[in-house]
Amino acid sequence: xxxxxxxxIKDGIIKEGNVLxxxxxxxxxxxxxxxxxxxxxxxxxxxxxxxxKILTIEASGIAIACIVARHFNVPVVFAKKSKTKNIAGEVxxxxxxxxxxxxxxxxxxxxxxxxxxxxxxxxxDFLANGQxxxxxxxxxxxxxxxxxxxxxxxxxxxxKGGDLLREQGVRVESLAIIDEMDVEKGIKFx
Amino acid sequence: xxxxxxxxIKDGIIKEGNVLxxxxxxxxxxxxxxxxxxxxxxxxxxxxxxxxKILTIEASGIAIACIVARHFNVPVVFAKKSKTKNIAGEVxxxxxxxxxxxxxxxxxxxxxxxxxxxxxxxxxDFLANGQxxxxxxxxxxxxxxxxxxxxxxxxxxxxKGGDLLREQGVRVESLAIIDEMDVEKGIKFx
Numbered sequence: 001x002x003x004x005x006x007x008x009i010k011d012g013i014i015k016e017g018n019v020l021x022x023x024x025x026x027x028x029x030x031x032x033x034x035x036x037x038x039x040x041x042x043x044x045x046x047x048x049x050x051x052x053k054i055l056t057i058e059a060s061g062i063a064i065a066c067i068v069a070r071h072f073n074v075p076v077v078f079a080k081k082s083k084t085k086n087i088a089g090e091v092x093x094x095x096x097x098x099x100x101x102x103x104x105x106x107x108x109x110x111x112x113x114x115x116x117x118x119x120x121x122x123x124x125d126f127l128a129n130g131q132x133x134x135x136x137x138x139x140x141x142x143x144x145x146x147x148x149x150x151x152x153x154x155x156x157x158x159x160k161g162g163d164l165l166r167e168q169g170v171r172v173e174s175l176a177i178i179d180e181m182d183v184e185k186g187i188k189f190x
Numbered sequence: 191x192x193x194x195x196x197x198x199i200k201d202g203i204i205k206e207g208n209v210l211x212x213x214x215x216x217x218x219x220x221x222x223x224x225x226x227x228x229x230x231x232x233x234x235x236x237x238x239x240x241x242x243k244i245l246t247i248e249a250s251g252i253a254i255a256c257i258v259a260r261h262f263n264v265p266v267v268f269a270k271k272s273k274t275k276n277i278a279g280e281v282x283x284x285x286x287x288x289x290x291x292x293x294x295x296x297x298x299x300x301x302x303x304x305x306x307x308x309x310x311x312x313x314x315d316f317l318a319n320g321q322x323x324x325x326x327x328x329x330x331x332x333x334x335x336x337x338x339x340x341x342x343x344x345x346x347x348x349x350k351g352g353d354l355l356r357e358q359g360v361r362v363e364s365l366a367i368i369d370e371m372d373v374e375k376g377i378k379f380x
Contacts, residue, residue: 029303030252030266032259058249062220063266066256069222076220076253113219 001041001175004153005189007034008176014183018128018156026153027060027125035067038175042123042151043071045173049148051121053077055114055140057107057132064153065123072121077114079107079136092142096135099128107135114143122150127174130161137170149173156181157190191231191365194343195379197224198366204373208318208346216343217250217315225257228365232313232341233261235363239338241311243267245304245330247297247322254343255313262311267304269297269326282332286325289318297325304333312340317364320351327360339363346371347380 013021025031051072056065057079065076082105091108098105114120120140127133133150140147149171155162157177165172180188203211215221241262246255247269255266272295280301287294304310310330317323323340330337339361345352347367355362370378 023300024302025265028267028270028300030256030259030268032256032265033263035256036260059252059268059270062249062252063256063268066220066222066225066253067260069220070226070257073223075215075222077218078220078249078253080218080249110213110218112214 001038003034003037004176007031008154008178009187012187014181014187016183018159018181020154020156020178020181020187022154027063030063032067035064038064038153039068039071041175042068042121042173046072046121046149046151049121050119051148053114053118053120053145054123055079055109055120055136056123057081057136061124064125068123068151077109079109079139081105081107092139094135094138094142097129097131099131107132107139109139109143111143114139114145116144118143118145119148120145121148123152124150125153127152127155127161127165127172128159130159130164133161133165133170133172137165151175154178191228193224193227194366197221198344198368199377202377204371204377206373208349208371210344210346210368210371210377212344217253220253222257225254228254228343229258229261231365232258232311232363236262236311236339236341239311240309241338243304243308243310243335244313245269245299245310245326246313247271247326251314254315258313258341267299269299269329271295271297282329284325284328284332287319287321289321297322297329299329299333301333304329304335306334308333308335309338310335311338313342314340315343317342317345317351317355317362318349320349320354323351323355323360323362327355341365344368 152174155174177190281298342364345364367380
């Protein structure tokens, strides 16, 4: 998606260690107009697919998921990263290893909000090693629901997540796939 | 706001210890159509006010803030609950005590995204003891920005947060204020 790629080039900051900072528009300050365009694009790419629920993971995934959900006219469910008092006993759970934060955490979704009848589109801001996406797809599987696909804003194509998921038969639609990223040479999109 | 009150009565679950579970539509599964109506209502209540940024706090605040932001045509900034690798050195920070989770945490916003020129509307899903809202308004103050007001979905009017903030001169607009809440007697709105 051209508008997103141009924005990454304009405002993205490449840091050592394959870190791409896009916090001025994607995951700290949020450009809602850009998210609207992303919603339109996902709607186009998953045209004709039956989708009745969008699943994402806190925190920054929620922002994009909510705007995208308007275009599909469906509710959003977000997986939480730890058990809180406000979640009742019965949950689906999966483990996710975060390379950004260097730790393993549980993600959970209440069993009330994922059912065998659900046709689920997963939305997230980043796809790198694919750990969050695999965790979310495990929740969908555990619920007996159908995974229609995954819509990702930025995929780091040089990391293994995208290939891994596609090999498993998951339809992954990424709006910008970065094949090379270098502090000096900049970004090369697929 | 009548639609929200009706929804709380229909789908809210009252638990012992003044806990109101609204996770089927507000903070785990998210009813985007309801959020749209909330956005319209906040736009009406803050009509004529100059607002160029919406500030919220992860995680569930993000969902409402993003939909509300469409109605004001402004970006969202969300405060994060702990320092991650992806945030650069310079941040505004404040301490927040969470009664739900029984702990104190830091909230942070990058200095890049709050400026003295900003006219900020804070959006959050709940107002109870007001700790999160006070923390967020401290960030606005530290940035030298102007706090236009706070838009809250559900205020627990029997807890002290709302009064505390209003006494400090903050304009707090809550779409549903609960004055009494009891497992057997149900909910009484203000």
